[in-house]
Amino acid sequence: MSELSMDITLTVNGEQVTERVEARKTLVDFVRDDLGLTGSHVGCEHGVCGACTMRVDGEIVRGCLMLAVQCDGAKVETIEGLSDSNELADLQSAFERRNALQCGFCTPGMLTAAQDILLQAKAKGAVPSRDEIREHISGNYCRCTGYHAIVDAVESVAIARAGAKS
Amino acid sequence: MKITSDSPPVLSVLDRPNSYIGRSVPRPNLHRLTQGRGQYISDITLPRMTHVAFLRSPHAHARIVSIGTVAAKKAPGVFAVVTGAELAKVMTPWVGVLTHLKGLKSAPQHPMAVDRACWQGEAVCAVVAKTRAQAEDACELIDIKYEELPATVDPEVALDAKTSVIHPELGDNLCFERSLDVGDVDKAFAASDEVVETTFMFGRHTGVTNEPRAVVADWNEGEQRMTVYQGTQAPHMMQNLFAKHLDLQESQVRVLTKDVGGSFGIKVHTYGDEMATVALSKMLKRPVKFVADRIESFVTDIHARDHRIKAKIGVTKDGTITAFEIDDLTGIGPYSVYPRTSGIEANQVVNLTGGPYTCMNYRAQTRVVFQNKGVMCQYRAVGHPIAVAVTEGLVELAAAKIGMDPLELRRRNLFPDDGYPAQTATGLKLEALSHHEALAHLDGMMNYAGLRTEQADLRKKGIYRGIGFASFIEVTNPSAAFYGVGGAKITSQDGATVKLDAQGAIVVHTGVTEQGQGAESVIAQCVASSFGVSMDKVRVVTGDTDNTPYGGGTWASRAAGIGGEAAWQAGKALRDNVLAVAAAMLQAKPETLDIRSGIVVDKASGTERLPLDELARVAYFRPDTLPPGFQAELMATRHYVPRGWPFAFTNGIQASYLEVDTDTGFVKLLKHWCVEDCGTIINPQLVDEQIRGGVVQGIGAALFEQCLYDERGQMLNGNMADYLVPMAVEMPDIECAHCVSPTADSELGAKGAGEAGTAGAPACVMNAINDALRPLGAAPLTDMPFTPGKILKALGKV
Numbered sequence A: 001m002s003e004l005s006m007d008i009t010l011t012v013n014g015e016q017v018t019e020r021v022e023a024r025k026t027l028v029d030f031v032r033d034d035l036g037l038t039g040s041h042v043g044c045e046h047g048v049c050g051a052c053t054m055r056v057d058g059e060i061v062r063g064c065l066m067l068a069v070q071c072d073g074a075k076v077e078t079i080e081g082l083s084d085s086n087e088l089a090d091l092q093s094a095f096e097r098r099n100a101l102q103c104g105f106c107t108p109g110m111l112t113a114a115q116d117i118l119l120q121a122k123a124k125g126a127v128p129s130r131d132e133i134r135e136h137i138s139g140n141y142c143r144c145t146g147y148h149a150i151v152d153a154v155e156s157v158a159i160a161r162a163g164a165k166s
Numbered sequence B: 001m002k003i004t005s006d007s008p009p010v011l012s013v014l015d016r017p018n019s020y021i022g023r024s025v026p027r028p029n030l031h032r033l034t035q036g037r038g039q040y041i042s043d044i045t046l047p048r049m050t051h052v053a054f055l056r057s058p059h060a061h062a063r064i065v066s067i068g069t070v071a072a073k074k075a076p077g078v079f080a081v082v083t084g085a086e087l088a089k090v091m092t093p094w095v096g097v098l099t100h101l102k103g104l105k106s107a108p109q110h111p112m113a114v115d116r117a118c119w120q121g122e123a124v125c126a127v128v129a130k131t132r133a134q135a136e137d138a139c140e141l142i143d144i145k146y147e148e149l150p151a152t153v154d155p156e157v158a159l160d161a162k163t164s165v166i167h168p169e170l171g172d173n174l175c176f177e178r179s180l181d182v183g184d185v186d187k188a189f190a191a192s193d194e195v196v197e198t199t200f201m202f203g204r205h206t207g208v209t210n211e212p213r214a215v216v217a218d219w220n221e222g223e224q225r226m227t228v229y230q231g232t233q234a235p236h237m238m239q240n241l242f243a244k245h246l247d248l249q250e251s252q253v254r255v256l257t258k259d260v261g262g263s264f265g266i267k268v269h270t271y272g273d274e275m276a277t278v279a280l281s282k283m284l285k286r287p288v289k290f291v292a293d294r295i296e297s298f299v300t301d302i303h304a305r306d307h308r309i310k311a312k313i314g315v316t317k318d319g320t321i322t323a324f325e326i327d328d329l330t331g332i333g334p335y336s337v338y339p340r341t342s343g344i345e346a347n348q349v350v351n352l353t354g355g356p357y358t359c360m361n362y363r364a365q366t367r368v369v370f371q372n373k374g375v376m377c378q379y380r381a382v383g384h385p386i387a388v389a390v391t392e393g394l395v396e397l398a399a400a401k402i403g404m405d406p407l408e409l410r411r412r413n414l415f416p417d418d419g420y421p422a423q424t425a426t427g428l429k430l431e432a433l434s435h436h437e438a439l440a441h442l443d444g445m446m447n448y449a450g451l452r453t454e455q456a457d458l459r460k461k462g463i464y465r466g467i468g469f470a471s472f473i474e475v476t477n478p479s480a481a482f483y484g485v486g487g488a489k490i491t492s493q494d495g496a497t498v499k500l501d502a503q504g505a506i507v508v509h510t511g512v513t514e515q516g517q518g519a520e521s522v523i524a525q526c527v528a529s530s531f532g533v534s535m536d537k538v539r540v541v542t543g544d545t546d547n548t549p550y551g552g553g554t555w556a557s558r559a560a561g562i563g564g565e566a567a568w569q570a571g572k573a574l575r576d577n578v579l580a581v582a583a584a585m586l587q588a589k590p591e592t593l594d595i596r597s598g599i600v601v602d603k604a605s606g607t608e609r610l611p612l613d614e615l616a617r618v619a620y621f622r623p624d625t626l627p628p629g630f631q632a633e634l635m636a637t638r639h640y641v642p643r644g645w646p647f648a649f650t651n652g653i654q655a656s657y658l659e660v661d662t663d664t665g666f667v668k669l670l671k672h673w674c675v676e677d678c679g680t681i682i683n684p685q686l687v688d689e690q691i692r693g694g695v696v697q698g699i700g701a702a703l704f705e706q707c708l709y710d711e712r713g714q715m716l717n718g719n720m721a722d723y724l725v726p727m728a729v730e731m732p733d734i735e736c737a738h739c740v741s742p743t744a745d746s747e748l749g750a751k752g753a754g755e756a757g758t759a760g761a762p763a764c765v766m767n768a769i770n771d772a773l774r775p776l777g778a779a780p781l782t783d784m785p786f787t788p789g790k791i792l793k794a795l796g797k798v
Helices: A027-034 A079-084 A089-097 A107-122 A131-137 A148-165 B029-036 B133-138 B185-190 B236-245 B273-282 B294-300 B343-351 B385-402 B406-411 B435-445 B447-460 B519-532 B559-584 B612-622 B684-702 B756-776 B786-796
Strands: A005-010 A015-020 A053-058 A059-062 A075-077 B050-056 B062-068 B078-083 B123-131 B143-148 B174-182 B194-201 B214-220 B225-230 B251-256 B288-291 B306-316 B321-331 B360-371 B464-474 B494-500 B506-510 B539-540 B593-596 B599-603 B609-612 B634-642 B652-662 B667-677 B734-739
Touching: A015 A027, A027 A053, A053 A107, A059 A107, A075 B174, A079 A107, A089 A107, A089 A148, A089 B447, A107 A131, A107 A148, A107 B029, A131 A148, A131 B406, B050 B133, B050 B251, B050 B273, B050 B294, B062 B123, B078 B273, B123 B133, B123 B273, B143 B559, B174 B343, B185 B236, B185 B306, B185 B321, B194 B385, B214 B273, B225 B236, B225 B273, B236 B251, B236 B273, B273 B288, B273 B294, B288 B786, B306 B343, B306 B385, B321 B343, B343 B360, B385 B406, B385 B464, B385 B756, B406 B435, B406 B464, B435 B447, B435 B464, B435 B652, B435 B667, B435 B734, B447 B464, B464 B756, B494 B519, B494 B559, B494 B612, B506 B519, B506 B559, B519 B539, B519 B559, B559 B593, B559 B599, B559 B609, B559 B634, B609 B612, B652 B756, B667 B684, B667 B756, B684 B734, B684 B756, B734 B756, B756 B786
Parallel strands: A005 A075, B050 B288, B225 B251, B321 B360, B506 B539, B667 B734
Antiparallel strands: A005 A015, A053 A059, A053 A075, B050 B123, B062 B143, B078 B123, B174 B360, B194 B306, B214 B225, B214 B288, B306 B321, B464 B652, B494 B506, B494 B634, B593 B599, B599 B609, B652 B667
């Protein structure tokens, strides 16, 4: 098994983790099955639906398109960590107030992708348009909401954050 | 009947404090979901849990010659390799028929194929291993020899004499047929100034729930009890089916439903792989988990809407619709799905076509045939999108033919708002609808006249925009008429149990289930309102056959209208019980007291008399201080089932505004509107979001979604990259408004809203595309989904 498995050490939600993983295991299966972090979801397993979106070294990735062994030495952030750090608190609150989620299965990935455009907008000092928000979250499928409420929630946070900054 | 977006109808009880009826309160269960701390079935892990993977037939139709399992049984981590024949010894087969669909027939279906696979994707052999990966590894070591059989794929030839019969014992490939002839159709067509005839095609599509179907079964040999964690819409229905086919008593089966990652009608049926998982747990005496992967979802989840309909409308020059006629043909796969059957969609198409209109001349025929493709059954809005597209497609073609505005033609034919109760040509009983009010409101809210001007101006610049409409009726709050009368153990009633806890808070157990639509919130709103506490004092428990009242669950837009009424009544009953305790403690008459904001008050003056936590303390811990012979009853249960009407019909109208790129064939959706009437609105935001989500699923059907098969019955696009679902960037903003015509069958007056969006959206997108292309002389597009290729073909460009 040795050539099929590998020891990796990485930081997950701020905690150092050392585990032996099969080389073929995807990052999302690793965080779900080995670490019990079930907030990252498995929808399509081929990089289309976005339910497994998480952050690796600051970039959003598809947890189903990355192998766990590729994350040796990396900093991984999942919805649980992003929640506990309060980084998403205003966005989560906006989703809840606007009912921008129904079944909630896409929501962790959707929030993570939405936070990504909000961070990009903040860096540019701009508020993204509804069309730009729609474009950015198009790699995250939601089958319940029809997206309108999600766009409303993200837009409201973009405006609020811009206002808070100025 | 008043247009409203946020105000409730007049109900005296709504004047109570703590009334949450008609208020957009946030759902109490969302916080854990936004934190990724929900618990979906795919998240569940149990001690000694194993995983099952299924080896599935690569052929649409094949005899299973042999299954070699020796190598697989020796593979690492494998506990068992089980064939369909072996599984058939512990689980009995089922037949998906209902007695009220006369003549409907199907063949016995086993959880896994026994000697013959009848569609590509049917499970043939199961491997149970320590991990899913090991189970899949071992599947690759199984050696199955097949003898390929002729595949019957095309519904058009399924009934031809030379086509092979899939189940010879049935005699032919006809599952069900129904015909109807009302009024004098031939005479009506003869008397028409114009008759428009066309053929509508609907692409077979599926629900694509983001979380695939998932089940964890745990047989306890010591207790002789099966616990099934299942992502299902109907736990009690599944309890019955697991028990029945494992030869257990229902008391030996507990079904638990946690968070469900989308259902839309996909998760309310019997699936062989899920039944097999439960049977395997019993065989192995340990937990077994199955989560469908995406390809398994595409080839085994129920599909829907694969209908070909030849349709005809007659109209006079003054805009009177004289007659409708349809001839429907649908292929439903090799089995009628158990227990709801695969005849319901076709039956609904016959029932609902022409439904909004007073025209009483109607002829319909439908034939439902077997074929070697994935099974079809009820998916969100069952039959409605088809019936509405046919009806509304014909109406707009007729309007164009006689040169009348499409809204005007509707105004002249819709059931009048003051003419209820009424009955459609097919005999559907309508209690109270608001077609004209909805249409008038839509006209104003979309600025119809302004859009027509804009459309005309842009056409001069070579920009082709279209406006399309769809009026509709929707079946909600079904009584026993839907399934119960046909012999299925699918209950139409539902219940709620409400309990005062020892700190004065409320726990509600409800038979309806949360699929993301907001049932928990609606139930909490009803109980908080009728009992008299704030929402944060109410906790809702769903999805547990051991602990909730026997109920139907969530389907056919029933959870709020039926489950909500039961919860409302249970809250009232508990209030009476609590006031009896308070009256005893306060030496007052119960009728002089009320509960407001969790405090017993003097009804007339509002003076606070007794907090509920104090009442609970006394009732639970110092009952000795209550009057002799007095017993506090701090739990109440109520049930509700609609009795006055077989279904609570709702109505509405949608509009689509879009632009067609005549060079590429791409459709850009600009805006979508929906005005609907679901009676009393319990939570306006949740209703709007049901409409919006439903509209987008309907748009998916109109523009993108189709399960493509080749002539050998092989699905060609069984993955999310090739099967297109709506993405955020392609979808428009959707504006909603409501009329309110409560049902008098319940005190709340709420009807369902879950399927209205899906019912109407495909029709109005179709009509808008045809409206855009009409000046270019394009032949009307009636073959969904309307891909760029079809649009360019209609324009004669390819």
